[in-house]
Amino acid sequence: MSAATIRNHPDAHDLDPTTMAHGPSRELLFQIFALLLAVILVHALYVLWIRPEAAAAFAAEQAALAAGTAAAAQQSIFVILKDYEQEAELILALWALAIIAYKIRAGRFEQRLLERRLLPVDEGSRILPEDTRLLARPLETLPPQEREALPPRALRAGLRRFHATRNIQDTAATVGQLCDNEANRLDSELAMIRYITWAIPSIGFIGTVRGIGMALSRAQEAVGGDIAGVTASLGVAFNSTFVALVLSIVVMFFLHQLQLVQERLVLDTHNYCELHLVDRLKADGP
Numbered sequence: 001m002s003a004a005t006i007r008n009h010p011d012a013h014d015l016d017p018t019t020m021a022h023g024p025s026r027e028l029l030f031q032i033f034a035l036l037l038a039v040i041l042v043h044a045l046y047v048l049w050i051r052p053e054a055a056a057a058f059a060a061e062q063a064a065l066a067a068g069t070a071a072a073a074q075q076s077i078f079v080i081l082k083d084y085e086q087e088a089e090l091i092l093a094l095w096a097l098a099i100i101a102y103k104i105r106a107g108r109f110e111q112r113l114l115e116r117r118l119l120p121v122d123e124g125s126r127i128l129p130e131d132t133r134l135l136a137r138p139l140e141t142l143p144p145q146e147r148e149a150l151p152p153r154a155l156r157a158g159l160r161r162f163h164a165t166r167n168i169q170d171t172a173a174t175v176g177q178l179c180d181n182e183a184n185r186l187d188s189e190l191a192m193i194r195y196i197t198w199a200i201p202s203i204g205f206i207g208t209v210r211g212i213g214m215a216l217s218r219a220q221e222a223v224g225g226d227i228a229g230v231t232a233s234l235g236v237a238f239n240s241t242f243v244a245l246v247l248s249i250v251v252m253f254f255l256h257q258l259q260l261v262q263e264r265l266v267l268d269t270h271n272y273c274e275l276h277l278v279d280r281l282k283a284d285g286p
Contacts, residue, residue: 027102031192034098035091042091046082054082085207085240089200093247096196100254103189107261110149114272118155126282132163151269154178158277168281175278179270186262190255197251200244207240 057076080086119135121127127135136159139152146152154175161174 038094053078080239086243113151129166132159172278175273183266204241204244208237211237
């Protein structure tokens, strides 16, 4: 296909990478900023609060043991969270939640466009091929963020196809194909979040392996009657996996909420185009 053919294709504007680059580049910058902010906030939280509190709890446990009384320092939330694996898990979880929040906000912004009258067509009126340029003009003059949202893009693609082919079936197929492509794109852009939800429990298992290894290396101390080192190492092993599983459950819940928002947007956009565009088209001829 020649460059001229691509430029003259009725859906070329909606498929042009330059019209879609602004959104992804802005989202990439947000993801980088969110990761840096998550690292700074979580690490500061650990340095200023969690690890000092965990050290104080451990010192209280040692003092209680020396006095011959029972202690329950391992039940402290600070002791559960104090290790490096849990810090990494919290950073990744906070990063994933920030990305999810960004995408949900973008999806709801596009969803609200469906509440507006995007096509200035009166109820009961029919759309002829000669009307498509006039109807597409308000869509093309929308602000950039609104213009590149799914509902206006689907309407523009349908109007251009109908202007070029004067065929209602082709127009419906074009709208459906664009919505299908958008659904695939939205799903593919969840790859980073899915990777994070896999990485969080993986880091937890790394902590488990590290903790068990540390416990085995101190087995001789336990034989001699000092089990403090072994129990501390086993705490690392089990706490890291416990925190990872809890965080994975939370992230997966919000990930499914995001998928629901995106799937609803695509379905509602397709229905909107069917109701306000395809069902009102009138082709030439008998």
